[in-house]
Amino acid sequence: xxxxxxxxxxxxxxxxxxxxxxxxxxxxxxxxxxxxxxxxxxxxxxxxxxxxxxxxxxxxxxxxxxxxxxxxxxxxxxxxxxxxxxxxxxxxxxxxxxxxxxxxxxxxxxxxxxx
Amino acid sequence: xxxxxxxxxxxxxxxxxxxxxxxxxxxxxxxxxxxxxxxxxxxxxxxxxxxxxxxxxxxxxxxxxxxxxxxxxxxxxxxxxxxxxxxxxxxxxxxxxxxxxxxxxxxxxxxxxx
Numbered sequence: 001x002x003x004x005x006x007x008x009x010x011x012x013x014x015x016x017x018x019x020x021x022x023x024x025x026x027x028x029x030x031x032x033x034x035x036x037x038x039x040x041x042x043x044x045x046x047x048x049x050x051x052x053x054x055x056x057x058x059x060x061x062x063x064x065x066x067x068x069x070x071x072x073x074x075x076x077x078x079x080x081x082x083x084x085x086x087x088x089x090x091x092x093x094x095x096x097x098x099x100x101x102x103x104x105x106x107x108x109x110x111x112x113x114x115x
Numbered sequence: 116x117x118x119x120x121x122x123x124x125x126x127x128x129x130x131x132x133x134x135x136x137x138x139x140x141x142x143x144x145x146x147x148x149x150x151x152x153x154x155x156x157x158x159x160x161x162x163x164x165x166x167x168x169x170x171x172x173x174x175x176x177x178x179x180x181x182x183x184x185x186x187x188x189x190x191x192x193x194x195x196x197x198x199x200x201x202x203x204x205x206x207x208x209x210x211x212x213x214x215x216x217x218x219x220x221x222x223x224x225x226x227x228x229x
Contacts, residue, residue: 031215041221042220042222043160043206043219044219045216045217048215048216056215058216090160092160100148101148101165101167101210101212102165103162103165106160107159108158108159
């Protein structure tokens with residue numbers, strides 16, 4: 001099992017450009033998440049999904065959109081990149097289990113720089 | 116509202132020293148889960164432990180141990196006889212039952228010198 005994978009690993013954008021980050025998981029997890037990690041701020045939740053076809057906003061959703069058309073994939077889009085979106089982006093997935101909160105499994109991250 | 120505080124931004128120790136990483140959490144809910152994750156220099160996040168609010172037993176796994184105290188809302192992590200490979204950023208996180216989110220602290224960077 002590959003676990004959680006992210007594509008691409010690195011990307012440099014110019015202000016105003018758009019791009020899509022792809023997250024894929026092969027563990028049949030219901031939940032998927034997108035975080036950004038900035039120095040001194042820990043991980044902050046951007047958007048998440050509790051199942052195929054559903055998405056919800058997290059703590060810092062502005063400037064991002066997401067889609068979950070297939071259970072195994074969760075896409076994060078930047079329509080018009082800004083320098084403030086320079087960050088490391090992590091995807092995670094979690095198994096739904098009745099009555100408990102299982103751990104999230106993380107992908108390797110995508111380092112995005114917006115010039 | 117829920118919150119996780121890791122007051123120690125950075126800790127430096129010499130190999131073989133014991134080190135404790137502090138985590139203080141805030142929640143009004145009675146059912147919640149606490150986690151520790153490790154982020155080594157390579158960047159990935161590695162799950163270390165999960166503890167639910169009804170289980171206050173301390174846990175030991177090799178050189179790692181965790182002390183959960185509801186009375187002080189703390190979930191501290193101790194590494195015994197630290198090694199250079201323990202150098203990483205460690206995150207404490209909280210999830211409240213029936214929410215879908217994990218709330219992270221800002222992390223503690225541990226540097227273990229030979």
